[in-house]
Amino acid sequence: MSGNITLNHGEGGRRTHELIRDVFMKKFGMVEPLTDSAILEGSLVFTTDAYVVDPLFFPGGNIGKLAVCGTVNDLAVSGALPEYIACSFIIEEGFPVNDLLVIVDSMAEAAENAGVRIVAGDTKVVGKGKCDKMFITTSGTGMLDVAKKYISTGERIKPGDRLIINGSLGNHAIAVLGARKQLSFTTPVSSDCAPLNHMIGEVLNNCNGVLFMRDLTRGGLGGVLNELSEIMGNGIVINESSIPVDEPVRGVCEILGFDPLYLANEGKVLIVSSKGMENQILDLLRQDPLGKDSAIIGEVTADKGGKVIIETASGGRRIIDMPSGVQLPRIC
Amino acid sequence: MSGNITLNHGEGGRRTHELIRDVFMKKFGMVEPLTDSAILEGSLVFTTDAYVVDPLFFPGGNIGKLAVCGTVNDLAVSGALPEYIACSFIIEEGFPVNDLLVIVDSMAEAAENAGVRIVAGDTKVVGKGKCDKMFITTSGTGMLDVAKKYISTGERIKPGDRLIINGSLGNHAIAVLGARKQLSFTTPVSSDCAPLNHMIGEVLNNCNGVLFMRDLTRGGLGGVLNELSEIMGNGIVINESSIPVDEPVRGVCEILGFDPLYLANEGKVLIVSSKGMENQILDLLRQDPLGKDSAIIGEVTADKGGKVIIETASGGRRIIDMPSGVQLPRIC
Numbered sequence: 001m002s003g004n005i006t007l008n009h010g011e012g013g014r015r016t017h018e019l020i021r022d023v024f025m026k027k028f029g030m031v032e033p034l035t036d037s038a039i040l041e042g043s044l045v046f047t048t049d050a051y052v053v054d055p056l057f058f059p060g061g062n063i064g065k066l067a068v069c070g071t072v073n074d075l076a077v078s079g080a081l082p083e084y085i086a087c088s089f090i091i092e093e094g095f096p097v098n099d100l101l102v103i104v105d106s107m108a109e110a111a112e113n114a115g116v117r118i119v120a121g122d123t124k125v126v127g128k129g130k131c132d133k134m135f136i137t138t139s140g141t142g143m144l145d146v147a148k149k150y151i152s153t154g155e156r157i158k159p160g161d162r163l164i165i166n167g168s169l170g171n172h173a174i175a176v177l178g179a180r181k182q183l184s185f186t187t188p189v190s191s192d193c194a195p196l197n198h199m200i201g202e203v204l205n206n207c208n209g210v211l212f213m214r215d216l217t218r219g220g221l222g223g224v225l226n227e228l229s230e231i232m233g234n235g236i237v238i239n240e241s242s243i244p245v246d247e248p249v250r251g252v253c254e255i256l257g258f259d260p261l262y263l264a265n266e267g268k269v270l271i272v273s274s275k276g277m278e279n280q281i282l283d284l285l286r287q288d289p290l291g292k293d294s295a296i297i298g299e300v301t302a303d304k305g306g307k308v309i310i311e312t313a314s315g316g317r318r319i320i321d322m323p324s325g326v327q328l329p330r331i332c
Numbered sequence: 333m334s335g336n337i338t339l340n341h342g343e344g345g346r347r348t349h350e351l352i353r354d355v356f357m358k359k360f361g362m363v364e365p366l367t368d369s370a371i372l373e374g375s376l377v378f379t380t381d382a383y384v385v386d387p388l389f390f391p392g393g394n395i396g397k398l399a400v401c402g403t404v405n406d407l408a409v410s411g412a413l414p415e416y417i418a419c420s421f422i423i424e425e426g427f428p429v430n431d432l433l434v435i436v437d438s439m440a441e442a443a444e445n446a447g448v449r450i451v452a453g454d455t456k457v458v459g460k461g462k463c464d465k466m467f468i469t470t471s472g473t474g475m476l477d478v479a480k481k482y483i484s485t486g487e488r489i490k491p492g493d494r495l496i497i498n499g500s501l502g503n504h505a506i507a508v509l510g511a512r513k514q515l516s517f518t519t520p521v522s523s524d525c526a527p528l529n530h531m532i533g534e535v536l537n538n539c540n541g542v543l544f545m546r547d548l549t550r551g552g553l554g555g556v557l558n559e560l561s562e563i564m565g566n567g568i569v570i571n572e573s574s575i576p577v578d579e580p581v582r583g584v585c586e587i588l589g590f591d592p593l594y595l596a597n598e599g600k601v602l603i604v605s606s607k608g609m610e611n612q613i614l615d616l617l618r619q620d621p622l623g624k625d626s627a628i629i630g631e632v633t634a635d636k637g638g639k640v641i642i643e644t645a646s647g648g649r650r651i652i653d654m655p656s657g658v659q660l661p662r663i664c
Contacts, residue, residue, distance in 0.1 A: 005427040010457030019455060023429075027436040028443070028450045038451035040416055040473075044376070048418035048471050050456045052463075084372055086380035088469045090422070095337040097355075104359040111360070118360045119370035122469075123351060124382045125342030126662060130464040131384075137420045137454075139380055139471035141372070330458060 012218030013323035037074045043146050045080040047071055048139040054330040056103065056133055058179035060172075060191030063136055064103035066266060066332060068110035068118075069195045070217065071140040076197035077213040077269055079151035079204065080142030085111060086120035088137040093128045103134070114195035116140070148204065154212040154231050154272065159302040161211060162278035163236065164271040166199065166285050167192065167293040168244035169221055170263035174252050176331045187248040192267035199288035200269065206284055209277025216268040217332055219323050222261040224270050225308045226322040235303030238320070241313045242297045261310075262323045264331045272300070344550030345655035369406045375478050377412040379403060380471040386662040388435065388465055390511035392504075392523030395468055396435035398598060398664060400442035400450075401527045402549065403472040408529035409545040409601055411483035411536065412474030417443060418452035420469040425460045435466070446527035448472070480536070486544040486563050486604065491634040493543060494610035495568065496603040498531065498617050499524065499625035500576035501553055502595035506584050508663045519580040524599035531620035532601065538616055541609025548600040549664055551655050554593040556602050557640045558654040567635030570652070573645045574629045593642075594655045596663045604632070 001022040008015040024030070037047040051067040061069075068085060075082040087107065091100070111118050150156045175191040177183070196215070204210060214224045221243070229236050245253075245260045253260050267290060273281045278296050285291030301309075308320040333354040340347040356362070369379035383399040393401075400417060407414040419439065423432070443450050482488045507523040509515070528547070536542060546556045553575070561568050577585075577592045585592050599622060605613045610628050617623030633641075640652040 005423050007457050027440045036454045048420045049454045050420040050422050052456045088380045088382040090382050091337050097333050108359045122368045122381045124384045125339050132462040137469035
């Protein structure tokens, strides 16, 4: 790798994977990709994420809520019980203390909702113009039931296993875009930003059918499905008409040319269910308000090519590729 | 608290403590101050720090080495064995990939020297002008010998106990300042940035006299001594002529009006030794190249006022107050 860093390197698509492979994995001597979450010796899971969302406040949340929920969800989708969070603030000189108080309040509230404790923190202040208002990095630790380690690797997935998501796609990205561009939507769009650990916990505690989970953040469902097919070496087929997308989000996407499959979410998870268990998982998800619109959207195929195919509403089939450019920068 | 965030809020002095007390502790419902390091249930220690040093490269190190060493040292001074690090990058669009490679190389080297593993990471890219080149947040976990938990609380310190530092003060801050202002010193000044965990480990493994440790970063020795006297409720007296300061650093301080006691270090630790054990600790420290200039610099007094007093080289006595303003912003 050479040249300069571009926005594409931060968007969770092809260039991000190049950066991870050619810089971080190579230099840090890793065999496994350097993801934002690692399972350590014993059953400790350790995760980190930087949040640079612009603007800081958007319908349904703010950078503080986002940072706590994002870290909780990272831990939860690895199958771990989130426990502790450390938060690191980089603040631009002149930032209003009142805004900081609102953001920190949201972090405290999100932590309480998720049942995690914020235990360590750091604050750096940089001069006016040296950062864009505020960035937050949250790190988290959680405990994994070692018997369920296969959830994070996806090693038990087989052809025929079913794909489930817990609700409609794209609300977070469109809510942030709306706040950034001060768009007025006829029907307001709110971020889906929420801690998913209780919903996921209910599923894991009451059913053994979960084979893999991943949160649908940067890169969206399209990015995650491509990562998954790469991990498995198998193909995936999803059904467009089964994928929930709220009407206002669909409208904005049509006007602005976005594909909801690639939009970031902050309260959505892809679950791979072993075949035959999908309805039990669906029922468990739907008992939680965060999963009321859960849907089975497709399945793993025996295709060794490893492509992700969508069957469109009009009866066609097309490939869903790994996202390679920026749709919307700085949505998390 | 109200108004706006100032550079002083990030400098580890009085305003930083106000911010921690009035915002973070209050909102996060904490009894203990929210420090960058927390001891969790069991023996897990968890720490986080953001690095915003300007410039990114300076004699003796760069932001990557600094971030890894800083987190290793945070863990080590709590008495823990540092084990795992997660790193989060915020990078400005257009940042040269070659510079990133050098920084990541330094991180890998520092991690190897310290014997820790970098296990998780995240990268966000923001537009040109939205951050100052690069910020890194490192978080770390380590294991604490629970029998030595008293080291992090300082609860066993008594009047008469001795204060030791492992070498001369201020080199890091002056090296960064020199690089930032492109000053040419007649004798070059290099940052002391280094992982201290092996040196500290040798002391802890071979001697039971360590009652407290703290790394002398933001706020310098003056800041740490004031925190310590606040924790203990006892006074401290230090002897100016016993405090090592390298000649070039002393010279720059005299010209620019800095006090080396408040300058940041990145490879220095304050150790409180129980009375009578100080020479054994000194011998152990001096066996390590990072501790060859170790010195006993003072002691804890029975004064309940809790002031930090320095006996000056000229025979006077003055109070060393908590730093209240910025000497040098963005040195870490």
